[in-house]
Amino acid sequence: MNDQRGFRFPWFALILVVLLYGFMAFTMRGSSEEAITAQGIEQLVESPEKIDSVLVIASEANATGSVHIKTGNGISYTASLADTGAFTEKLDSKNIDYSVRVSSGFRLGDYMPYIVMLIMFMVILRVMTGGKAGGQMMNFGKSRARLAIRTELTMNDVAGMAEEKGELQEIVEFLRNPKSFVEMGARIPKGVILVGPPGTGKTLLAKAVAGEAGVPFFSISGSDFVEMYVGVGAARVRDMFEEAKKNAPCIIFIDEIDAVARRRGTGLGGSHDEREQTLNQMLVEMDGFSQSQGIIVMAATNRVDILDPAIMRPGRFDRKVVVSKPDVAARESILKLHSKNKHLAGDVDLKRVAQTTAGYTGADLENLLNEAAISAVMEKKAQIDQTDINDAFIKTGIGKEKRSKVISERDKKITAYHETGHAILFHLLEDVGPVHIISIIPTGEGAAGYTMPLPDKDDTFITKQQLKHMMMAAMGGRIAEELICEDVTTGASQDIKQVTNIARSMVMQYGMSDKIGMINCNEEGDDVFLGYDIAHNKSYSDEMLSLIDSEVRALVDECYRAAKEMIIAHKEVLEKSCALLLEKEKITGEEFAALFN
Ligand code: ADP
Ligand code: MG
Ligand code: ZN
Helix, strand or coil, rough: CCCCCCCCHHHHHHHHHHHHHHHHHHHHHHEEEECCCHHHHHHHHHHHEEEEEEEEECCCCCCCCEEEEECCCCCEEEEEEEEEHHHHHHHHCCCCEEEEEEEECCCCHHHHHHHHHHHHHHHHHHHHHHCCCCHHHHHHHHHHHHCCCCCCCHHHHHHCCCCHHHHHHHHHHHHHHHHHHHHHCCCCCCCCCEEEECCCCCHHHHHHHHHHHHCCCCEEEEHHHHCCCCCHHHHHHHHHHHHHCCCCEEEEEECCCCCEEEECCCCCCCCHHHHHHHHHHHHHHHHHHCCCCCCCEEEEEECHHCCCHHHHHHHHHHHHEEECCCHHHHHHHHHHHHHHCEEEECCHHHHHHHHCCCCCCCCHHHHHHHHHHHHHHHHHCCCCCCHHHHHHHHHHHHCCCCCCCCCCCCHHHHHHHHHHHHHHHHHHCCCCCCCEEEECCCCCCCCCCEECCCCCCCCCCCCCCHHHHHHHHHHHHHHHHHHCCCCCCCHHHHHHEEEHHHHHHHHHCCCCCCCCCCCCCCCCCHHHHHCCCCCCCCCHHHHHHHHHHHHEEEEEEEEHHHHHHHHHHHHHHHHHHHHHHHHHHHHHHHHHHHCHH
């Protein structure tokens, strides 16, 4: 770790400049003028026929000066003179023409190399510091986040997100009055990490926390560090924390933290060292200040899975707030918020717009309204009407098909049944967690919806029954589709993969099949959960392989039958939950559990 403080001399830039200067000086002299000694000059003037022209530059102050001689073959020579008077006499005696210029001592040309060098030094500095510190060398390494902003945004500017706002309320209170928290001995997280897909309002939320608390907001983006040279990123982080300490209470916001805090030793790209140094510096800084200083570090990312686990340790980013895509109610309030300063015609029903925009983020919705406004202006209308919204819908919907696809009613319904199928089993089976959230809002990763269990146990060993329950819960989605729709869909492929993997592990690895017993058929010792290919397993007899197959099948069939029975027995829950999901798009574990009464 580098402990140098403040100004750090950019050795790299200096070396580069010196090398360039050397190269330039060499080429310039070499091609246009050659420096020679006084003896060389003597020799030259001995053969006047070779000389084209002679220029003597005499110093105003004394007898010294220099001579520049151009020869017939195009080469020029220069030498300094101790006595210009003696030299011109000699030229006269040889009958060589010459001109004399009196120099006042200062000639720009003499200083040109130094000026060029200085300019180049500054240019390189500018490039290295991303353009902000150009010229002001003493500012080198100062963070771009130096100037904190005061934001006017408040929680009222964030629509929906009731839960997220609630989770951040204590941070706001703490920043408003850190002292009372410290006196009470209450521990407040140092770091809060906001996790969610792009455009869901993470930056907005962080700013709103600062605005609501009325504290300065320092922000920097992880991607800023990526193009930097070694040492610069770390220096910036240090400067930013230093500045923040002076302005506490305040918020430091690190956007796109995944760019620096990627799991160490992974990923491609050259600036590895730099990223690690920056990350280390960040961790050192976070460990270095105490909660009583009133600084909250907030960070945002859309990829929590690739983050270095070190940043999530206690005393660092120990609070995680998940910011998900808005549900239908949240979408309506986002639309309302962003249409406040727009003139909407009477035929625009924002509720209806919200219903047709499943999967849109806050940013998408804002964009939708903006496109509608543009369309209204283009049509020279006084108000935005439903046709403008429809136009914008087509524009944004098609333009971003991948990220926020418009979901058809049919797909929504299938997803609702599918997810409820999982949820019923999660709820009924004691060895898999109760349901936490069911959602039919498409995720960024391409899933149409999800059911999130909340395991209430934290056991090390997984029992045989637990594995069976996991298989049953995974089958629930497909079973619900079978029971309700006439046909099944391709939506269950991940579930099927999971079921197969569990069943194979039970038979081949965990000795949970009576017919095979405690034999490990898993040659390479790798985890079957991770997708083991049975075809590679060559050291067993054909009988053994077919026994494995039949045992795996028996397990899967047994679980399937049991799971189907349970869902059939709760068909009315299936219907009720599906209806609720279609209405709200996202329901909590409690809401779901209430359907069983
Ligand atoms: P992220 O940082 O998660 O990528 P931003 O905070 O930059 O998203 O959001 C981009 C824009 O989308 C915001 O400036 C705001 O206009 C709009 N937006 C997103 N979510 C909301 C929300 N919940 N309420 C109001 N506006 C939102
Ligand atoms: Mg952002
Ligand atoms: Zn599923």
